[in-house]
Amino acid sequence: MTTRRTSTAKPVMTWLAGIALLAWIVPALGQTLPKSPAAGQTEAIPPELLPPAGGSSSSKAAVSGQPLGPALESPREILDMLDQRKRMLDRKEEALRVAEARLVSLKSEIEQILAQHEQEVKTTEAARLATATTKKAAEQKQAKAEADARQASLGQLAKMYETMPPEEAAARLEKMPQERALQLLRLLKGKTAGAILALVRPEKAAKLTERFMAKP
Numbered sequence: 001m002t003t004r005r006t007s008t009a010k011p012v013m014t015w016l017a018g019i020a021l022l023a024w025i026v027p028a029l030g031q032t033l034p035k036s037p038a039a040g041q042t043e044a045i046p047p048e049l050l051p052p053a054g055g056s057s058s059s060k061a062a063v064s065g066q067p068l069g070p071a072l073e074s075p076r077e078i079l080d081m082l083d084q085r086k087r088m089l090d091r092k093e094e095a096l097r098v099a100e101a102r103l104v105s106l107k108s109e110i111e112q113i114l115a116q117h118e119q120e121v122k123t124t125e126a127a128r129l130a131t132a133t134t135k136k137a138a139e140q141k142q143a144k145a146e147a148d149a150r151q152a153s154l155g156q157l158a159k160m161y162e163t164m165p166p167e168e169a170a171a172r173l174e175k176m177p178q179e180r181a182l183q184l185l186r187l188l189k190g191k192t193a194g195a196i197l198a199l200v201r202p203e204k205a206a207k208l209t210e211r212f213m214a215k216p
Contacts, residue, residue: 162192
């Protein structure tokens, strides 16, 4: 019976010792730990953590618990940035308008230059054609005048050969180039031409007669 009471008393004594130890530890911890501020109260800041008396507004704001300066100025910076961007876009738009107006002006100038150049080309071509036509007409006129002069000269020569004795006419005809002799024979009367050819050497007379019978 004594043994049973002794075994039961040991756990009770251990439990009472633990309670006594906790009773001693809790007050000790309460003295060492800082107290939490009550609801609605501001926690006191130790003097060594306070800023100097002449500190900046940012330091004061940080101590007082208000938002810092950059946080308050951020919307203003965004507005300034947007305003700067708008001014930059306005300048670009104005530059584009000026460039577009310049392009329109340059296009008009180029069109005028091209039209003027085209007109100059047409005028030059017309002048060239007129000059070529005039030159050709003058050349044709000169050629006709020369042909008429040669024909007139041959006509006069033919009259001379008609009045010339046939022997003398034949001797002169043999010395002429073949083409000139043919031209002269065509201008002579048939009787006179036959009489002159009868006195020309047979070889040349045959060639002249063959060419004379052919078409001129």
